[in-house]
Amino acid sequence: MDKFYKKKQGEQYIFALALGLVISLIMVIWIVVIILSRGLGFFWPGEIVHITTKDDRQYLGELWTEETRKEHTDSGIVKINNTQLKTGNRDVYGIDFVWINNATIKSSDKPEFAVVFERKEYGNAYGYISSVQIGDSNYTYSEEKIISIAKKAFDSAQKNHENLLDIQEQINDLLAPLTRIQREISLLEFKQNMLTPAEKKELEILKSKAVTLEQSISAPYQKLTDKLAEYTEIDRKINFTLSLADDRAVDLKASKIVRFYLPNQMNVFSKSVHYISKLWELVSAEPRESNTEGGIFPAIFGTVLMVILMSIAVVPLGVMVAIYLNEYAHQGVIIRAIRMAISNLAGVPSIVFGIFGLGFFIYYFGGSIDQMFFSDKLPEPTFGTGGILWASLTLALLTLPVVVVATEEGLLAVPRANKEGALALGATQWQMIRKIVLPNAMPGILTGIILAVSRGAGEVAPLMITGVVKLAPAMPFDLTFPFFHLDRKFMHLGFHIYDVGFQSPNVEAAKPMVYLTALLLIAIVVALNLLAIFLRNQLRKKLKTSAF
Numbered sequence: 001m002d003k004f005y006k007k008k009q010g011e012q013y014i015f016a017l018a019l020g021l022v023i024s025l026i027m028v029i030w031i032v033v034i035i036l037s038r039g040l041g042f043f044w045p046g047e048i049v050h051i052t053t054k055d056d057r058q059y060l061g062e063l064w065t066e067e068t069r070k071e072h073t074d075s076g077i078v079k080i081n082n083t084q085l086k087t088g089n090r091d092v093y094g095i096d097f098v099w100i101n102n103a104t105i106k107s108s109d110k111p112e113f114a115v116v117f118e119r120k121e122y123g124n125a126y127g128y129i130s131s132v133q134i135g136d137s138n139y140t141y142s143e144e145k146i147i148s149i150a151k152k153a154f155d156s157a158q159k160n161h162e163n164l165l166d167i168q169e170q171i172n173d174l175l176a177p178l179t180r181i182q183r184e185i186s187l188l189e190f191k192q193n194m195l196t197p198a199e200k201k202e203l204e205i206l207k208s209k210a211v212t213l214e215q216s217i218s219a220p221y222q223k224l225t226d227k228l229a230e231y232t233e234i235d236r237k238i239n240f241t242l243s244l245a246d247d248r249a250v251d252l253k254a255s256k257i258v259r260f261y262l263p264n265q266m267n268v269f270s271k272s273v274h275y276i277s278k279l280w281e282l283v284s285a286e287p288r289e290s291n292t293e294g295g296i297f298p299a300i301f302g303t304v305l306m307v308i309l310m311s312i313a314v315v316p317l318g319v320m321v322a323i324y325l326n327e328y329a330h331q332g333v334i335i336r337a338i339r340m341a342i343s344n345l346a347g348v349p350s351i352v353f354g355i356f357g358l359g360f361f362i363y364y365f366g367g368s369i370d371q372m373f374f375s376d377k378l379p380e381p382t383f384g385t386g387g388i389l390w391a392s393l394t395l396a397l398l399t400l401p402v403v404v405v406a407t408e409e410g411l412l413a414v415p416r417a418n419k420e421g422a423l424a425l426g427a428t429q430w431q432m433i434r435k436i437v438l439p440n441a442m443p444g445i446l447t448g449i450i451l452a453v454s455r456g457a458g459e460v461a462p463l464m465i466t467g468v469v470k471l472a473p474a475m476p477f478d479l480t481f482p483f484f485h486l487d488r489k490f491m492h493l494g495f496h497i498y499d500v501g502f503q504s505p506n507v508e509a510a511k512p513m514v515y516l517t518a519l520l521l522i523a524i525v526v527a528l529n530l531l532a533i534f535l536r537n538q539l540r541k542k543l544k545t546s547a548f
Contacts, residue, residue, distance in 0.1 A: 032522070039515030043278035045263040045271050048114035048126060050245060051085065051100060052107045059098060060114060060126050060245035061087035062263075086509075088116075088124035092250060096123055096509045110264050113143040117242070118258040120288055123509060125252060127242040135237050147262065150240060157238040157254030164231040164255075171224050174217055181210045187376070258294075282516060291470065291500050292510040296517060298472055302388065302490035303457060303524060305476055309392035309486075310399065310456050311449060317396070318403030318452075319438075319445060325404075326411045327433055346401040354462030357394030362386060362466065382487050386467030388476045389486035394466050395459060399452035406451060410444015411437060439539075446536040450529050457525045460494040468495045470503075493521040 046062040053059070064084040071078050081102040090096055117125040131140040132149050134156070139149050188195065188203045195203065238254040261274060285295030321342075329335045366383035374382040383389075414437050422432040438445075460468075469489045476488045497517050504510040 035515050035519050035522070039512060039519045042512035042516060043275050043282075045116075045261065045266055045274050047110050048116065048264055049085065050109050050111050050114065051083075051105055053100065053104045054106045055104070056106075058245040058247075059085055059087060059100065060111075061085040061098075062116070062124075062126070064097065086124070086126075087245075088126045089122075089244060089250070090506075091122040092244065092248065096506060112264055113147065113262060114264055115147075115242070115260055115262055117240075117252060117260045118293075119252070120256050120258060123289060123293065123506075125242060125250070127244045127250065129240055130243040130249065131241040133237060133239040133241070135234075150260070153238055153240070154254055154257065154260065157235065157257075160231055160234050160238070161255040164228065164235060167224055167228045167231060171221070171228065174221055174224065178210060178213050178217065181206055181213065184376075185210065283520070287471065290504055290506075291496060292504055292506060292513050296491075296493070296496060296513075296520065298475055299491040299493045299496045299517070300520060300524070301475055301477070302468075302472070303493045303521070306388055306392050306395070306463075306490065306492065307453055307457050307528065309388065310395045311453065313393055313396035314399050314403050314452055315445070315449060318400055318448060319407050321400075322404050322407035322411060323433060323437075326408055327429070327437065342401045342404050346405075349461075350398055350459050351461040353394055353398045354465045356397070357390055357462060357466045358386075361390040361393055366390065385487075386465070386489055387487045388467055388490040391463050391467040391490070394462050395456040398459065398462060399456050402451045402455060403445075403448040406448030407441065407445050410441035410447070413444060414440040443536045443539050446532050446539070450532045450536075453528045453532065454525055457528070458494055458521065460492070460498055463492055463495055468492045470495075470499050493517055493524070497521070 046064075048060065049063050051059040062085070064086045066081065066083050068079055068081050071080055083100050083102055083105075085098050085100060086096060087093060087098050088096055111128070113128055115127060115129055117127075119125055128143070129146050129150050131138055132146060132153050133139075134149075134153050139146065141149065185203065185206050188199055188206070191199070235253070235255050240252045240254060240257075242250045242252055244250060263271075266274070282295050283300060284297050286298060287296055288294035325335060325339065362384060366381070366385070366387075369383040370378060370381055418436050418440070419432055422436045423429075427435065467489050469491065472489050472491045474485070474488060476485050476490055477483060478485070497514055500510045500517065501507070501514040
């Protein structure tokens with residue numbers, strides 16, 4: 001009898017549900033722990049090891065990992081211990097990592113003056129500074145003194161490089177008006193014999209303007225180019241000579257170096273400062289080395305802006321659809337079919353939404369905008385190509401069913417007595433919805449936003465054909481009017497993970513960046529969700545009658 005009672009109450013199903021929930025939580029925690037352990041430790045400066053093998057081969061690099069593998073031999077199973085060393089110097093060796101059999105190691109030490117150079121190209125360089133060139137002088141001193149001179153030379157090179165970039169920017173600003181006029185001239189000349197009399201007259205005016213502008217900017221342009229040549233010459237004459245483990249000498253241009261440090265001389269405090277500076281670089285700087293090094297700020301900014309634009313588009317539309325279906329539409333076969341269609345939309349593969357966005361938003365809608373408002377720039381498209389606006393609208397359609405269903409649940413949770421009381425007091429249908437229904441359903445609407453943000457932030461497939469790129473030349477927001485440039489392509493953390501993890505030419509070196517990007521994507525989604533949950537909880541306190 002007791003067994004029959006338990007079966008009738010469904011206790012075994014409750015236990016299975018609880019077990020599934022526990023397993024899911026363990027899997028999520030396990031994934032997060034893996035991401036944290038393999039991502040956050042990447043920026044901690046590792047010690048540099050100089051290894052000499054029994055065949056007198058020399059290796060210098062950062063101790064990366066160790067592994068033990070088993071090999072089957074005639075005498076049985078043998079355990080082989082290997083050490084992976086990050087040797088860097090990709091421009092010299094062609095690889096970043098090397099595996100060394102521990103049984104072949106003759107000696108291993110941690111040289112005090114081993115230097116790590118983080119470069120803008122070819123990854124890290126490991127070696128010993130043998131000489132420093134500053135101008136026409138070449139300095140070769142003791143190891144301790146040469147490090148001090150190298151630091152001064154590096155600081156000087158960085159300041160000179162900043163001046164050089166500033167001059168280049170001034171030259172670009174000076175030439176920008178002339179470049180625009182020359183572009184308009186090229187577009188008109190492209191038509192050749194099809195020019196109208198008005199266009200021919202405009203072409204002559206533009207050519208006259210170009211000549212006048214060239215004459216007016218020639219003097220300041222010459223002055224800037226002279227300064228540029230001066231800074232370029234200084235930049236060319238600040239170099240380091242690096243001695244590698246195998247005694248090869250490599251010349252490094254100081255302006256191509258991001259930073260250099262001696263990890264074997266660093267204490268815990270200096271390593272912590274280095275670690276914090278690297279974390280700040282990750283979230284504030286632009287990427288380099290095919291996105292495997294540097295920062296990912298453009299991807300962070302693009303992800304957050306896309307989610308905000310998606311929310312702005314999907315929330316009003318989803319709420320209006322839910323209000324119509326619940327408060328205005330006559331409940332019948334057609335409305336049930338519409339609800340079924342909305343629910344089925346949630347199961348459509350995301351790439352299908354991407355194809356729809358490409359065809360409708362980009363080719364049809366964006367192409368029409370170009371024809372009406374940007375015809376002077378054709379055949380170069382403005383809105384008729386992928387951009388953050390079209391990607392956001394595509395994801396808005398993707399997450400629309402989530403918002404509609406969650407909002408409907410919130411609307412149904414509003415007590416019927418409250419609605420009837422408002423109508424009985426003389427309120428119109430819209431007044432009742434605005435004053436009674438929407439405030440009480442707001443927690444449910446915020447639940448829909450939470451689910452939509454979680455779904456939209458992690459999607460990649462639709463973005464690949466609606467505007468996301470590996471490296472965006474400019475961000476969708478800058479200080480140039482109109483400030484928001486929604487036609488521009490953008491970077492996204494999800495696509496960054498795919499690109500670095502599967503398209504990188506150096507997968508082994510890119511692994512830590514994959515984990516770090518995944519960690520940041522999780523952090524952004526959690527932060528946005530926590531904000532929505534906080535707002536929902538605040539509304540719960542105010543609206544005691546809400547079921548959410």
